[in-house]
Amino acid sequence: MLMRGLRIILPIALFLGLIRFWEWSVVYLEIPPFILPPPSAILAVFATDGASLLGSAWTTLGTTLAAFTLATVSGTALAALFASSRIAEAALSPYAVILQVTPIIAIAPLIIVWVGLDNAWLTVLILAWIAAFFPVLASATAGLKAVDPNLRDLFRLYRADFRQTFIRLMVPSSLPYLLAGIKTAGGLALVGAVVAEFAAASGNTDGLAWRILEAGNRLQIAKMFAALLLLALMGVVLYAILSFVEWLLLHRWHGDRRHA
Amino acid sequence: MSSGLRLDRLAKTFPNGTAALGELSADIEAGAFVSLLGPSGCGKSTVLRLIAGLEEPTRGRVGWPQTRGSLGFIFQEPTLMAWATATNNIALPLELAGMAKSEARERARVALEKVGLAGFADALPRELSGGMRMRVSIARALVADPDVLLMDEPFAALDEFTRGKLNDDLLRLWAERRFTGIFVTHSVFEAVYLSQRILILSGRPGRLVADIENPAPYPREPGYRTSAAFNATARDILDALEDVSTC
Numbered sequence: 427m428l429m430r431g432l433r434i435i436l437p438i439a440l441f442l443g444l445i446r447f448w449e450w451s452v453v454y455l456e457i458p459p460f461i462l463p464p465p466s467a468i469l470a471v472f473a474t475d476g477a478s479l480l481g482s483a484w485t486t487l488g489t490t491l492a493a494f495t496l497a498t499v500s501g502t503a504l505a506a507l508f509a510s511s512r513i514a515e516a517a518l519s520p521y522a523v524i525l526q527v528t529p530i531i532a533i534a535p536l537i538i539v540w541v542g543l544d545n546a547w548l549t550v551l552i553l554a555w556i557a558a559f560f561p562v563l564a565s566a567t568a569g570l571k572a573v574d575p576n577l578r579d580l581f582r583l584y585r586a587d588f589r590q591t592f593i594r595l596m597v598p599s600s601l602p603y604l605l606a607g608i609k610t611a612g613g614l615a616l617v618g619a620v621v622a623e624f625a626a627a628s629g630n631t632d633g634l635a636w637r638i639l640e641a642g643n644r645l646q647i648a649k650m651f652a653a654l655l656l657l658a659l660m661g662v663v664l665y666a667i668l669s670f671v672e673w674l675l676l677h678r679w680h681g682d683r684r685h686a
Numbered sequence: 687m688s689s690g691l692r693l694d695r696l697a698k699t700f701p702n703g704t705a706a707l708g709e710l711s712a713d714i715e716a717g718a719f720v721s722l723l724g725p726s727g728c729g730k731s732t733v734l735r736l737i738a739g740l741e742e743p744t745r746g747r748v749g750w751p752q753t754r755g756s757l758g759f760i761f762q763e764p765t766l767m768a769w770a771t772a773t774n775n776i777a778l779p780l781e782l783a784g785m786a787k788s789e790a791r792e793r794a795r796v797a798l799e800k801v802g803l804a805g806f807a808d809a810l811p812r813e814l815s816g817g818m819r820m821r822v823s824i825a826r827a828l829v830a831d832p833d834v835l836l837m838d839e840p841f842a843a844l845d846e847f848t849r850g851k852l853n854d855d856l857l858r859l860w861a862e863r864r865f866t867g868i869f870v871t872h873s874v875f876e877a878v879y880l881s882q883r884i885l886i887l888s889g890r891p892g893r894l895v896a897d898i899e900n901p902a903p904y905p906r907e908p909g910y911r912t913s914a915a916f917n918a919t920a921r922d923i924l925d926a927l928e929d930v931s932t933c
Contacts, residue, residue, distance in 0.1 A: 576765040579740050583759050584782045594778070598769045679769045679810050 463648035471652040479637060479649075483656045486619055486633040489547065490660070493554030494615035498608055500555075501562025505604075509570040509596060510588065526560035530618060534625035546631045550622040557618025558611040565607025569600025605672040612664045620657065688866045689755030689833035690716035691737065695746035697891070698732050705891035706732040709746065712885060712894065716751075716833075719860055719867040721877035721884045723923065724930065729892030730870040734759070734836045737868065755833030758826075758865070760840040764819035766811040772798055772822045773807045779830045797825040801855060817848035821855070828859060834866045841876070850908065853879055857906060874927070878919045879911060886923065888930035896926035 445465050451457070452464040459467060472479065504522070508515035530553045541549045573596055581591045623635030634653050641649035691714050698707040707729035714720055722730045735741040737748050738757055758779075766775045773794045780790035795807055801821040811819055820840060827835060841849040857880060860867055871877050877884050878900060886896040900919045902910060910916050 574765065576761045576763060577767065579735075579738075580759065580761075580765060580778075581782070582740060583738055583757060584779045586782045590782055594782075595767070598767065601769075679812060 460645045460647050463651060467648040468651045468655065471646075471648045475649055475652070479634075479652055479656060482632050482634045482637045482653070483660065485631060486616075486623065486635070486657070487660055489550050489554055489619040489623075489633065490616045490664070493551055493558055493619060494612055494664075496551075496555045497558035497562050497611050497615060501559050501607070501611070502566050502604065504563050505566030505570055505600075506592070508567050510592070515567075522560065522563055525556055530557050531621055531625045534622060538626050546626060549626045550619060550631060550633070553622035553626065554615050554618035557621070558615035561607045561610040561614060562604070563607075565603045565610075566600060569603025570596050572603065573599045602676055605668075605675065609665065609668045609672060612668045613661060616657070616661050616664060688717045688864050689751060690714055690718070690866060691751075691755070691834065692749035693733070693737075693746070694749050696733070696736055696743050696748065697745040698729070698736060698741060699744045699891075707736075708889065708891035708893040710887075710892065710894055711746075712897070714866060714868065716866055717864045719857075719869065719880060719882050721869045721871055721881040722887060723871060723874065723877045723884050723927075724887035724892065726872055728887045728889060730872075730887055731838050732892070733887075734838050734868065734870055737834070738836055755866070756830060758828055758830065758832035758835045760820075760823055760827045760835070760837040762839045762842055764811070764816075764823040766819060766822060766826075768811050771808045771810060772803060772814070772825075775811070775822055776826045776829050778826060783830065794825070794829055797829040798822070800828075800859065801825045817844055817852065820844060820848075820852060824852075824856065824859070828863065828865075831863065832865055834868065835860075837867065837869045839870050839872065842871070842873075849876070854908065856880065857904065861904060874920055874923050875911070878916055878923065879906060884919075884923060886926050886930065895930055896923075898922050898926065 449464045449466060452459075452462055504518070508519065533556070534549070534553055537549045537552055538546075541552065577595055577599075578591075581595055586594070619633070620635045623631060623633040624639070634657055637653045638650050641647070641653065693710050693712045693714070695709045695711050696707060697705075697709050699705045710733065722733060724730055732741065736743050738759055739748075739754070767778070770778075773791055776794035776797050777787075777790040780793060781787060785793075798804060798807055801824055803818060803821055803825070806814065806818065811822070814822065823840070827837075841852050844852065853876065856867075867880075869877070869880055881900055884896075884898045884900060885894055886898065887893065888895045898919070902913075902915050902919070
């Protein structure tokens, strides 16, 4: 119980201490605010530019969630296709890997040309989707292959058809793997959305990346920090929500699978 | 209900060249309890998989009276779905066969009571001990009332006490249902205690080296384990095993 309390109190205490030290050192060492603004100045930005920052955060969050949803659905669907057809897997999996290993920032100009500058939001969505897609595909494929061979035999013995085997055996078996991949995909969707905003959409969308660039050009460093703070917050909350969903779905039966 | 079967010069060589089973021929009567006994890796499990249709024989065939009898299979591991309750695990064969959920689960609950786990209907596998998981596995194998029950060293991983208890439970269920039981084991004493007949396999590829009757009547009580009749049958088997090379 004491340990548990410390696990919450210690990081918060450390955080407050560091903030205090930051504030103090900026003033004491006379660091100019266009190099490192004090925390109080960053907080003040939310009073002056809060509305525009939150609006941008809303845009980036929307893209992230849409890309994440697309990646989860398409990654799972393709993994299911791979599991049901070796031919499809042999034919398609190299392309999935190529899509994964090619840096999205390098694909960005091509996507812009294809989609058109008028649809910058679509470019960002596509790029963020590509970034988040692969971990879902890889983990779902691994999960679908990790089915206990004895259980598979049991289903064959009772003459289960593919649909029954898929829904009752393969999906639940692969769930722990899939959820781990989805958790990674959540973070990558955010990274992908911001990178894509930088690469493809400056001036054409109003995501947080654009606010960061804009503030940088005007040497509004405090505003840059404020935007970064919002991004970090979004990433943490997304990860926390996905971790909670994972816990909700798995904690009862996934405690120790070795003896199951 | 139960069904006999005939193993007709059954042989299996795996694609990698391993000859798992030589030519095995045996008639197994309906309602009999037969053990396949031999050292580990002698193709005993292969025989069960061939009977179950999980492998195709290289030569020979498994003959059934008319159609293939309905089967239950108990693996060496409990092989339960970790995400499903005891009841839902047991209901699986019925639901796969298309029975309505409510009826399947009702019958699963009855089956769970039969193996002494009435209070554990909603328990998940990880909440059960090794012996209890094996009981769930037995209940699942029997819930659809199979003609033939195939058992692949089901109690090998359990401690001596649990194993003895489950042997008795198994015999009681057999006496009630009269399925045809085919039990793979490498324990001489387990084979004697359970079976009417013991087929001894040797080799690699596995071959039938002895076919020993055990005339002791049922019900067999734990006292049978220390009786002269038990010793005599065990002696016969040990003599036959003298000639068997380990695999």
